[in-house]
Amino acid sequence: MIRAHDVDWTTGHLPGQVCGVPNQLEDMLSPDPAIRAGALEGFYAEAHDQGAVDPCTLMSLPFLFDMADDAATPDRGEIVGLLLSIGRESSDRDPEGVYFTVNGVASTAHVDITAEMTVRADAFVRYAADLEPSVRRPAIQAVGLFLSDGERAARVLAERLPAEDRIAERLLVVRTMARLALRLPETKTTVALWLDGLIDDHEPSHVDAPVRLSALIHRALIDSDRVPASLVPRAIALLRESTLTPTADKLCNGCRRCQSSSHVRGRDVVSQVLPPHLAAERFDPDHHWEEHSPISSVLRTLHTALGELVAERTALLVAQLNSADAATRYDAIAMTKDLPGTLPRPVLTSLLGLLPDDWAAVLVIQGGFSQWWVSRLRIAPEDSELLLDAVADHMATLRITYGGDVWATDNALIRRAYQEAVMTLADHRDPRALPDLVRSLETRVDDWRALYGVGAYPDAAGRLVPLLADGLRNIDPARPHAPIPAGLYLSCLADLKSPLAISVITDTLTWASRHQSWGVLTDALNALATFGHDAQPSHSIVRPLTDAPDKEVRAAARATLDALTTPSETEV
Template sequence: MIHAHDVDWTTGHLPGQACGVPDHLGGHALPGPAIRAGAFEGFYAEAHAQGAVDPCTLMSLPFLFDMADDAATPDRDEIVRLLLSIGRESSDRDPEGVYFTVHGVESTAHVDITAEMTVRADAFVHYAADHDPSVRRPAIQAVGLFLSDGTRAAPVLAERLPAEDGIMERLLVVRTMARLALRLPETKTTVAVWLDELIDDHEQSHVDAPVRLSALTHRALMDPDRGPASLVPRAIALLQESTPTPTADKLCNGCRRCQSSSHVCGRDAVSQVLPAHLAVDRFDPDHNWVEDSPISSVLRTLHTALDERVAERTALLVTQLNSLDAATRYDAIAMTKDLPGPLPRPVLTSLLGLLPDDWAAARVIQGGFSQWWGGRLRIAPEDSELLLDTVADHMATLCTAYGGDVWATDNALIRTAYQEAVMTLADHRDPGTPPQKVAPLRPPLR
């Protein structure tokens, strides 16, 4: 039972203002998912809107920790995730700064919240060993953020790696350990040795290729001058090792929802792959910015570390775009947009190589090229014809498959792919091209 109303919640409010936080806290423990969802939404709106940390946020901590401690609390993972968010936002603020609450009252609650998280760090150590992986994930990050004793934090995190069965959790442990070295410099040597051991470990079952790839990436961030020549070739080899080879009865369908790489989500997961022609029915074009492969966050970090080393990033992106794993390919398309300068020919060729058969990829790729849709993919002038010829061929493929009214088909993915192909061709045509050659590219209005 939550007795939040026994506390005076007027601190941080102007006279006459009422605080709804105690009601929201009580709703967290009530039966009914819809009720709890409303309680969480209300709490965020009043006590943690856009990362706000106010006096009422501070006063909520004892109740939130009590709920997180109780194994019978529904949605415990949401509670622990909320605690992590509150603590992270507080620790990121200037300890000497004064902020204003959503009610316009000055507040330094972030200082007390940061101190409270440090005092309660053992609770996160306990949550990090919970039976529920959705509870462990935010708890692992919290251990790296709030446990102040580096000589204890590093072993606690290292012990989680062999205990975790899912790849998402193992990658999270590696990333959190690397960030610990940044937060507590005294742990840098310990973390560096640990990462080196992971990179060269070929024996232990929990140290698979994705884990070694993550260790290699974060080790490079810790010491950028260490072995730069071999970094990308080793990363490519580990990326390829991380990707399964589709078998005759389980072909990759080229869809972002494809589970051909289901070993990435857990060792015992079972693949469920659909024929290629069904890819367009499963792709979600409205959420194409969401990363699908757990190793994509590692690869994005590696691209960030490589920065202006375009040749090495090109080699890495080509491997990603030609991966047998659909999730890796789709995430690579988004990373391609961050490559500085015009697209190198190998990257452009790999992107366009997805178009003939992968209609879902077309939705993302052509949106990147079309200036009409605010595209961010730039090409060298000498590559214009290659782009235009490939897109035109793709449009012909869509017309053959869906008929002359493809631009108005009920399938949103196909319709948008065709329309964006039209705009891409129009945007990139030579300004001197006769209007009668461009006009047919645009569908007639109804």
């Protein structure tokens, strides 16, 4: 039991403002997990929002350390992790700087917090030897960050390596040791000798291939800014020895990623357990939402060091994408986006080789090639055919396995991979996407997605325009932007550039004007304007709208009239 209310928490707050930190600190000890989780979230929001530190953050440290010291405290790993975050953010700030709290109060709390962390560094040494891995993991990092005696910090970390039986903590020890050498240059020789010993030591069970890989990479980085020519080949050799998947594949029981893709517009889908995919623990504290494998943080470090050395990074990525470890392969997919320039052919070939793996297919196609995603990969023009043929072959395989209408299959993972494959073909105006786009509009199953691709097929306007017209007729005038915005249908009609679309747009102008649906009117006018002089017969419908009550409609109507009355360059 802590007595947080015995402290004056008004420092750093405006007059009359109530600080919620004491309640949150006490609730962190609640027997109810939900209350504890809410208290921790509330503390972050009030006293450590986006890394901020202020007087109440400083005042909370004695209570947090008391909780971390007590073995009976629930969620101790979260408490130690919070202390690490507070100390790290404080030490990263300018010790001579003055910062302001969210209330506009000047604060130098970061200076006092940094000093407090140094004074209490022995606590982190104890936590680093705790029985709970969740406590040891942040404590290991804190030892390297807060101990002022570098040689002692190096000894503590070196002793932790053989004591750790999990690969995540062993790799964390190696990385923390390397960062210690950068923080305290006087430890560089000690750390370098220790890393050299790991690289060449094949005997102890705790010095396996991943540990030697991490030691090799960090040794090169602390020794010189120049990457040795032998580094990447040696790293690849050690990567190939690191074939043990750190966590077993397991059935997904509804992870956030899969739940987000489980809804199908157009019909009800029964909730189901998906086929196996890697629902792995997140290992790397710096990329805890991205990494499936503990090895990946080490490889990401190497990619960062290689920078613009595309040939070396290509060789490394090819080895990652062809690893026997599924988690390493999945993480490599994300790393391909960081390569400068267009995607090298060997990397593209390796990526496409992963398509038979359904989970990899989702990561590759959705995260890499669809224009829907901002961070997509750039493909050299000469490789477009290779990409599109591979994607089309993958779609054909899925149709054979799951039936003809894979676009609407109940399996969320397969549906997602297939739909993204269709949209990738549509991005390149490939005719092999058209049958699925048409079927989606006909059945209205996930038709919102298909609408982003149909504008690429003007030659199929005869089939597409009536389907788009049906969609517009089903728009509720009271809710013209839900579930699919009328403007999306209208932009598709404009993209198709078919004379058949003009009457559909003018019909939309009529009903939208009748219902005073100003947003739809604006979108319809803008769509009609793209047809220029060809839409001149619509002049009588457009002109009255120049006096509409809505200023955006009036402006769009005037611009449309100008477009209708101005002959095209061809006519001139």
